[in-house]
Structures are given as C-alpha cells and as structure tokens.
Amino acid sequence: MIDTFQERYENRHEYAKQWKDKTGGKVLGYFCTYVPEEICIAAGVLPVRILGSHEPQDVTEPHIFAMYCPFCRDCLAQGLEGKYDYLDGISIAQSCLHIRQAYTSWELHVPTDWSYYLPMPHHVQSPRAVPYLLAEYEKFKKALEDWTGNKITDDDLKRGIETVNKDRQLMKQVYELRKREDPPLSGLESMYMVVSSQLIDKGEHARIVEDSLKELEDRTLGRPVGQRLIILGSENDDHEFIKMVESCGSTFVIDDHCTGTRYFWDQVSLNGEDPLTAIAKRYVNRVPCPTKDWPVRTRVPHIVSLAKDWDASGAVILQQKFCDPHELDIPAIKSALEEEGLATLFLELDVTVPIGQFKTRVEAFLEILDEEDLF
C-alpha cells in the first residue's frame, strides 16, 4: 500500500490526465503551498503542485537569470518542455521571489487558459493579515467561479476543508508512528506520501493513507534504523539524495519542508466561523515559509521541538542553492539546534546533486554521531 505513493508521484502527469478524462473537471497547477487547496477543491478543481523533474535542461536560461534557485528553473523547464500541457490553469500565492519568476515566465511562454496571482500577505504576524487575506480570498473564489462556471457555496467550502483536513490529520497520524524506536517507514517513503498528496485527489489520497496506517501498524524498516535524523529547509523532493543518506546508516524520522510537515501540519479549524475566514486564519497561522517568518522567527522553536519530540540526534539542513529566505534563517536554526545538542550538516541542493561529493559529507557526519569507540 505504501508503495502507491511513490507510484502516484512518479506517474503524476498520467494521473492528472486520467482524472480529467474521468471527471471532466479542470486541473489547476500551483506553485507554492500557500495556495488554498480547500477553495480549489470546493470549486471542483484538482489542484496539483508544479514540481521539477531533477533532470538537466537547457530551456530556462533565456527566462531566468542564473542567480535564482534551481527549483524555480526546474519547475519552469517542465512547462517550457510541455510536460504540463494538460493544465487548465495555473496559480501562485505570493511567497518568495524565486518561484514567482517560474510562474510569470510560465504565464508569458506556456499557453494557459487561466492564471491567478494571489497576493498572500507576508506580514502574517500582524492582526491586519487575516482581514486582508479574506478579501483576497473573496476575489479568488469569484475568479474560480467565473472560470469553472461552478458557484462555490459555504457547504462546498466546508466540504473542501473537511477533505483537506482529513488528509492532514491522517498524515499526522503516520508521522506519529515515526516516533517509534523502530519507525515503520523511511524518510523517503514519507516524502512520497506527502508529495503525492500535492499531486492527486485529496479524498483518494486520504483513503490510501488510511489503508497504509493499518499496514504500518506492525511494519518495520527491515534494516537497522541507524542515526535518527531531522531533515529541514526549502523545497525538497530529491529522492536520490534522501535515498543516499538513508543508505549510509541513518533514517529520517521527521522534517520541516514544504514538501513535508510545513504543508500539512496545521488544520483549518471551523469553530462556527465562516469557512473563508477559517481558511484565511489557517494560512496566516500555519508553520511559515521563512519569507513570512518575521519579525519573530517562529519556525526556530518549532523545529527544535520537532527534533526533540521525534528524538533526532542530528539535523540535515538543506537549502535550494541561492534561496535567500532560507539562507537568512539557517544561522539562527543551526545555533538553536546545536544548543540543544544536535549536530548539523548543511548542504545545498541543485537540480541534481553531486551524490559522490555529498556522500562523503554525509558519512563523515554520521561518523560524528556514531558512538562506536575506536579511539
């Protein structure tokens, strides 16, 4: 059952095309996890996150200056190469400058029927953010209605919320299991689980997670767990890298990525509120991307408590090359973790990573954590 996530991840394009054929609905490609999937689902749209393919490409150089992150270039390459030609529309919620360029160049050069820029506020720590976002959601909802021809009622929104919440809650249950001394799934498997949630029908995803939970009940990795690690930083679905680290005698037990916990950690709580307000509150108060984590760095204590609760002994800090928002938080995160006694290893991600060079660092890092007395 757990393999299904990888299968969905690998065949994301086929899946979306089949979904369209089957339902006749529209598929919306989105660029950042600040896009409110609840509202899209309420409109009957399938939201799929646009991700890169980790393959060398030569098509983005005319569009994005080389000092922007490899992830935004990899994403744009997918569009320019026609791999997402089935999309009916695209959308981005305002986050970092890098991914915004993938979106605007896509809009300029990849034929798309519908495109929506959602100005998600940055000052999420201000009481002014929710009312502003709510007004933007009203506009977004209206635009979705005009595009799809479907009226979005409060009941639709509530259904959207329930669907997404359920999946979030189930994934959190899976993450709970990773606290075990012998976690039932690897970091790679859980990455596939979370990322596939960004790619397929939420209800279907939730059903697969539910079934997997039964399977995971008495599953083990079938190999020594080795060092328990937390992995954190910017977008990361580099499966080759994760596989390599976990093959060197370690297991990722928890993460802070937008392809991991940051995506699903927080629920929308309705509490008798109108659904759009409830959604706005969720996105304003969710575990933030560093672009929005100011003036206080709320992510730092959050990461430290994740590391402690999941009993990690070391942290792998990953960052998309040139990702300024993360670079601006890493020194603070690193020292907070080290104060808690966690060793850290910092690495930069490119479209593909030099596995050979990175392996030496990872092994040396694991040797530091290793308690074996050879001295």
Add this chain to the structure above:
Amino acid sequence: MISAGIDVGAKNVKVLIQEDGKVLGKGSVLAGLDMGADIKEAFDAAFKDAGIARDKVEKLYATGAGRNEVKDADDSYTEVGADAAGVAYLYPEARTVIDVGAEEGRAIRVDERGKVVDFAINERCAAGAGAFTEAMARALEMPLEELGKISLTSTKAVPMNAQCAVFGESEVVSLIHQKTEKRDIARAVHDAMATRITSMARRVGVQPEVALIGGVAKNVGFVESLERDLELEVMIPDDPEFVSALGAALLAAGIAK
C-alpha cells in the same frame, strides 16, 4: 586585395591571409608568455604557408582578446564582430553562430546582411568551453580526439553535473568507480557541455541555419551531443578555429562589412 587577419586568443594565436575571398595561407601557434614573439611566429608560419612575402599584405586587422597587442594592425574588431563576418562569408544563410573556444563560448545571432543582432557569452565558467573536455580527457587518461570518437559509440545517456571543470574530474572519477563504460562517460561529458552551450545559445534564440566554429567544433563527440540538443544539424567549416581570423581578414579587405 591581399589582406590578413590575426586572432589573438586565450590559447592560440592564429593568422590567416586571403586574397579576394580565397585563403592563401594560415598559421597558428600556442600562446606562450611572450605575446610579441607568438604573434611574429604565427605570421611567419602563415606567410610560409601562403608562399608570399610580408609586404604583399595591404591591410591587417586584429581580433581576439589580445588584439591590442598587435601593434601594426590597421584596425581591430571584437571576436563577436569577426566571427559574424567570417561566418557570413562562408555561410550567408547562417543566422546563428556558435563559437566554442578553449576558455569561452559565444553565441551570436546575425541578420541577412551578416550584421550582429544579439550575442551571448558564457559567464565566468569554463564548464562550457574547451577547457572542460580537456580536463575530462585528462581524467579519463585518453587523448582528446579519442574522447570525441568513443563518445559516438555510446548508446546510453548518463546524467552528469557539469558545474565546474575541476569538479567535473571528480564526477568522471566517480563514474569510473561505478563501472560506467568509458564511451558512456565520454558522451556524458559532451552532453553536459552541450547542455551549457545550448542554454547559452537559447538566450539569443537559435535560428537556423546554425554555424559551429572554434576549436571545439573539431570534437565529433561534442558536435553530436550539440546537434541532439539543438535538434538540428550544424554547419562546420573545414578550419573552424580560423573563422575569426578569416573574418578579420575579410573586414580588412572590405569584403565583409
């Protein structure tokens, strides 16, 4: 008119002598530390090849990064201008020129009159230039020519992270460790470099026909990778490394403008 062009490049100094569009002679020497001596030596070789005396040359234009070192040149043109002039003469139908030299790659778009419309130069990285393949040949312990040839026999694309000419060596070594066949590594090297060059060329827009010049055009393995990437066939003159010098000579004679 008999005219000469001299291209003072990063690695070689090349001289070409022409009369009314016909090449009379060429000379090339490896650039050392004494530029004056290298320039003289290249001239001597070209005159010897042409079988004419020096005073027969009515006009001399210089190009290349070291063009200002040629004290007796009548005028000078940049590499971009000289490349465009040379290619426009050889291939009037060419709209895109790709020049890959030892340390630099360039892409130039020209109009129907051979005028430069746009150009791009690879930025500060030797991974998109001849130095890259040379370093890789060294890591594989084979001559450069061999690297090109065996690359053609490969049937498998192996992705390689071509970030840096020196780190590329470690990647090659790690491919060797993984028991990758040498021919596939050779192809990986050329593919990686072709990706960089194509990326750069797309900045100016790749419009057919495309002419490939510069010393690296002689590397058959690279040419194949580049054509696969560009999805078109490129035109390569007989002496691709002399096109800049040719352009300068033609500009000197007024044949090219």
Add this chain to the structure above:
Amino acid sequence: MAKYKTAPLKSWERAKEIRADYYRNYAAAHEKGGLRWAGGAWTFDAIPAGLGDDVYPITSEPYGATIAFQKDFSDRCLQAAERAGYARDLCAYMRNYWGSILLNEYGWAEPGEERKPFPKPDFIWQDHICCSHAKWYQVVSDLEGGLPMFCVDVSVGPYEHTTEHGIDYIVGQMHDGIEWLEKTTGRKYDDEKLIQAVYNTCRSTSTWAEICALNQAIPAPLEEKTMYSLYVLGTLQKSSKDVADFYDELLAEVQDRVDNQIAAVENEQTRVMTDTQPPWAFLRVFRYLASRYGTVSVGSLYTFALIGNWIWDNGKFVPRPTPQSQGVEIKDRDQALRVLTEWELSKPEWQHFYHPKYKSDMMIQIAKDWKLDGVMLHYNRGCEGLSLGIAENRLAILESGFPVMVFEGNMGDEREFDEARTMARIDSFMESLGVPKLD
C-alpha cells in the same frame, strides 16, 4: 573639437553637504538627546518623522553602497559576514551592512578621519516587498543583541490593480506602527510633522522624476554616473524638507542646462540606459563609454524610479504630479497615511515584483522617449529584488526592436565583477551598434 559644451553641475556641492550631514547627524543623534533608527531606502520614513525633528535614520541600501565604494573595507565587511555564516549569494548591501556591525566600524567618516564605531540604532522601521527586506533586519537585530523592530508589508499587488482592502492592510499596519513607535520610544506622536513629511515625500519623489524627464533632451544634460550621486539623496530621506528643496533647485539648474544645450558627455553620439544598481566600485565603465564611444547612459528605470515617482498618462510615462499640486489637503493622520500609501504604491520599481511585463513596458517607453540606441542590462548578482524578471525584460526589449547587451556583476561585491570581460563585451556591443571609436 568637442561637439557640445559642458559645465560642472553647480548643485554638486550642496548634494555632498546634504549627504555628509545625514551620516553625521545619524551618528551624533544621541549627543543631543535625539533618536537613531534604521530601515531600508524604501521604508516610509515620513512616519518616524512624527516623533520629532531630532530623529535621524540610516537607510541600509545607500549605506551598503557607501561601503561598496571603499573596496578594502567592503572586502573586510563581506568576509566578516561570510565568516559569521551568512551565504555569499545573499544581497551584497546587506552583507556589507552586517559586516560593518560585526567589525564595529561606521562606513562613513569625516574626511581625513578614521572610521568610528558603528552607531547602533534605537529601533528598526522597515518595509517589506523583496524577500530580503524584513529578514535583513532580523539579522541586524540578531547581531546587535536584539533591537525593537517594526516592518510594514506593502506587497498588495501591482498599482493598476490597487484595491481598497490592500490600502487598508497597509494603512492598518502603519497605525499599529505609530502606536508601536510611541510605546518603543516613549515619545508623543505629532501628526502635523507626519503631514509635512508626507508632502515632502511626494514633492521630492515627483521632482526627481521631473529632473530625469529632462534627460530626454539631446544632448543629455545629465549622465547616469552623476545621477547616482543625486538620486541617492532620495534614498536617504525622501521625507526631509532639505532633500525636497534640493531637488527643486536641481530641477531649475537642469532645465537651464537643457535650454543652453549643456551636455553631460561632450561628444554624445549614442544614447543607452542601464538597469539595476551598477557595480559601485567600477563606475569607470561609464567614463569608458563616454570617452571611447561618445556614449551617454541617460539613466535607467533604476535611477529614474527607485525613488522617483512616475505614472502612465495617455500612453506616456510621465512624472507623477504631487497630491498637493492636485489640490489634496491632508487633514489628519489617517488621511496622511492613506495618501502616502496610495502614492508609494505607484512607485515604478515596485511593479516588477508582481510581473516583469510592467517593467518591460516602462523600459520600452523610456527607450523610445529618451531616444536610445541600445540598452545595457546589469544582471546583478547582488540584488535579487531588482534583478527579478530581468531576463524577461531583456526578451521584451529585444522584441520591441532595441538592441540589448547584458553584463553580469554585483553592485556590492567586487569579487563578482570581471572588469576586463565587461569592457570586452562593451566593445562588442558598441561595434554591433556601429558606433565609431572616438580616438
């Protein structure tokens, strides 16, 4: 024989004076019981003005550039920041700024004197549109052992789609900010001072745009290298009366130069513009353009509109008239904040944050109206905010028929600028434009 007559700029000395006073006053503020605050060049400096006349700012970008001019000091600053764990590809101004805190040396010194210790600000007052803006000061606060900080998020979409709730969002934050300022400084806030500062902001930013518009003349009365030293005053304190008055005087002088055909470049034969901050330590590139090719850079969207405010009017890109000139009279705090917000949201250099098309349109219009032969884009590794979308701008400008050259560099980190290669590239570009060499 020169083609045009030239003359030094009379306002030059006054510009130097204002700048020196600015850095001096900031450093000395505490001596007279005043306050010091830090924030970006784009921050709403009119708002802290309501705390009193003895409240002095230091804006981070021009300060970072000031350091970049001092190569050896900049090198030490950048190193200090890197060694403290801050990545080398981060904003170069920011790294210079942090470095000067880490080294505890003030990047501005009285002529002939040694650098003094860095004067720590009392509070931070910043705005946020580029990802680095608020985070920049988070780190400043870290390095200074904690500083009170307030940031106003202004990213509510492009001006042409301004919404009421967008303005409410910003104005709401400003109101919160004023309360915060009172609490943080213990001072009573003076709305009348705010209102005057808002008028000044509009006046200085509108007048600077008018000055730049005069550069449409042939020969151009100003060239970009000089403009850098003039526009910078607006980045220091656009809300100050001194700056607004100075731009009025400068406008008169530049008008006089136009009337009398006084040129910035005596042999002007080609006109170009650039884009983004230049590599500050290498402004001699402009001298090379002028002396070798008679090429004048008449400015850039950056020099025109980082501070200058412009607006589209019937298909033309024109200086935006101030609200006061349109009969607007500001009566209270809320109105002042609304006028200020609405004014700043039209800032041209804020538009490309949402889409490169806005910037492309403005640049193409400038290329036409300022009668340009080509465009030289600085792909600036030092600033991800202003380099945003620059590759798309290049494609659009080319599409509109203007030749474009790009050169890579860094405004504040000289290690990322290759002077020889850039000069070689300029030669190729000038050659392709058919510009004859002057010697």
Add this chain to the structure above:
Amino acid sequence: MAEDTNSKEYWRWTESNWRDPDIDWKAGEIISVGIDVGSVSSQAVILVDGKLYAYSNMRTGSDSPKSAENAMDWALEGTGMTQDDIHYVVGTGYGRVNVPFAKRAITEIACHARGANFMYGPTIKTVLDMGGQDCKAIRVDQKGKVVAFLMNDKCAAGTGRGMEVFANLLGIHITEVGEMSLRVEEEPPMVSSTCVVFAKSEASGLLREGWPKEKVLAAYCLAMAHRVVDLLERLGVEEDFAITGGIGKNVGVVSRIEKELGIKALKPTLDTQIAGALGGALFARALEQKGRKSK
C-alpha cells in the same frame, strides 16, 4: 589541461616510500593498514602495533582499485611483508569503497582528524586538510574524533589541483612553488579570478604585463590562503592548529594562512600527505583489537 600533462610535468610532485628499518614487524601483534585513495594522490600506511612502520605516496590513476593496489605494493616493497601478513585494512579517501582488500571504509574527514591527532598529539583541535580537489576544515577532540567539519563546495580554487595547474603554467616545479612565492618584497594584490581555469589566463595576462613569476605565485598563494581562511573562520579555529594534505608542504600558502589567521600551524613531523592513510591505519588497528576481544 590534457595537453599540459603530455608536454610538461612541472606539477608532478615526487612519489615516495619510506620504511623504519629498526622495527621488526614479525614481532608485532597487530599489523594494520590504511589506504587513502584521493582524487590526485594515493597513500598506504602500515602500522605495527600502532607504530608507524612504512608508507608510500603516489599519484592516483583513473582506476582506483589499481591505485590502491599500487600504493599497497609500494609500501610493502622491501619489507618482506605480504598482504597475508596484514590483519586489518581500512580504505579512505575518494576511492575508499574501491579499495579491494579493505574490510571497512571510513571517510577521509575522520581519518585526517585521527591521523593529525597521531602526528601532532592530543592538543590538536583544528585540522585543515588541503587535498587534491577539495579542502576541509575539521574540529577534533583530544582523542582525534571529529566534532564538526566544513568542506568547500562549488569551486576548486584553493585545492591542490589548482596549484598543479599553476605550477605547470609557470614552468615551476610544484615543490618549489611555495618557496618561490615568498621571494617578493611586498604582497601583491590578490588575483581576482579564483576559478582554476580562468586564473590561468589571468596569470598569463599578468606575466605578459611583466610581473615576475614570484609575484604571480605570491598573488595566487594569497588568494588560495584567503579562501581557505574563510572556510576556517566559518568553522571557528581553536589552537592547536595543523595543516595536512599536499598543500601542507607548500610554505607559500601555509605562511599566508598563518598570517591571516594570526595563528601558527604546528610544524609537521611527518609527510602531511599521509595523514589520511595514517588515520585509516589507526582505525584499522582499533577495529582489529575490537574484533579479537569479541571473539
């Protein structure tokens, strides 16, 4: 660069082997070996009961198992020892997983730390290893265990390979580069381009401008030292401090690192290039002891 290899070989440092004639290995209880297959050079170190008995140091070929074997054979040369006499082999370095007779692979980072601890004693806290293609700053505890490390990324400037390219360009033997770079009256400005490939054309330009070779070398050594100090400062330098790897032998770079750091590196007592293999051999000994105990 291929051409350089064929024509001139100024970069080629001397390959060597060494043996302590006073040790009778046959009387030893544990014979342990470390083999370090780096990207540029390979070493084998033989310890007899934890004492340094023999080592070899040679260039790595394109076939790393073979390089490991060559290094092993050369270290064994003249000892009368055969591979069968060796109890435990640890492989380290870039080719560590391809050392055919190794029972275990340990990273060069751990091995250099351990080797430096042996070479310089337990007071050593910071180790800088400047290898062929990378450069590592390592903090170690008093037992020689790694506490933290940083490795340079992205760029090969500041590596042994970079220095080789330079030696070749200037036609100066690699072993003389450091000495020669110190023969300047004052330090020149640093070369701006640190890319190995471009540094080469920059250097040619400087030579053409009439800079003496010494000055060009000084500028390059300075640039290299500068980059490395950045790495060290990011990690945090604590004394005692030592430099291992090939560049550790280059006084031009070492003295400039010391000057910029304001800290002296401990003087090496052994060939700095063998630190990794030495650390490997020490680990091999510990592993063999552990194995015997558990039996």
